[in-house]
């Protein structure tokens with residue numbers, strides 16, 4: 001199987017993909033290429049159609065959650081627009097990092113030196129490592145949980161183990177019926193390459209259930225043009241569970257021996273032929289089932305690379321299909 005746009009086509013010559021379901025799309029952007037909307041009461045979300053950020057307007061100033069550089073200065077415009085409409089302060093006093101990745105944090109430096117930055121202790125460690133002036137390390141850090149109280153509003157931050165990254169946290173707004181949890185669920189869309197570019201596959205796979213264990217109606221998931229619902233998370237969980245089942249079936253049914261016999265001394269040629277065959281077999285039914293259900297499910301490389309990662313996690317983390325010594 002090859003990618004449909006395997007380096008041979010230009011940006012103006014994309015393959016014919018399935019139409020994007022209307023349900024996968026969000027509200028129209030304004031002339032400045034952003035949308036800002038109320039989630040509940042004084043909690044707002046901002047999107048450029050690809051990335052999402054959020055902010056609380058409080059009596060003591062604005063608390064910003066993530067600063068994606070693709071939205072960039074439009075974050076300032078969105079805060080100003082809402083603050084002016086509601087007659088509240090537009091001064092950003094706090095910035096909370098969901099995780100250290102530059103695509104969600106790279107506009108952090110736009111909000112000046114006197115902003116109080118808050119994040120997980122591993123976010124601080126990773127940002128100090130990355131040494132990127134656009135992403136100053138948080139001064140306030142926590143290990144397990146942190147309650148942020150500003151101007152009478154309360155936000156509960158929690159680290160529940162590694163998933164997309166070692167430091168990706170759950171941001172719960174208990175008084176706004178909302179959870180912010182970034183880079184795991186794409187509402188109405190498949191995850192992109194390699195389990196949505198995630199580092200801990202088992203942590204990623206388990207994180208949706210943790211997200212659902214919180215009470216909320218609105219999920220700010222970090223990407224694309226609309227908020228997510230609990231149903232979106234359920235569909236995502238089913239997609240991942242189907243991949244796991246399909247990968248287990250393929251591991252059990254593809255006999256590796258003939259590939260290694262055919263490869264002779266080139267062991268890695270045998271590995272490639274075997275694992276490619278398992279991955280292709282596991283991927284095909286998922287692409288067929290989810291095309292028309294999740295947007296971009298027919299971009300096979302996304303499901304294929306995610307399936308490969310989950311199949312490897314089944315082997316390496318859980319020992320599925322890995323031969324064991326006979327028990328005495």
Ligand SMILES: [Zn+2]
Nearest residue numbers: 099101164183
């Ligand atoms: Zn990320």
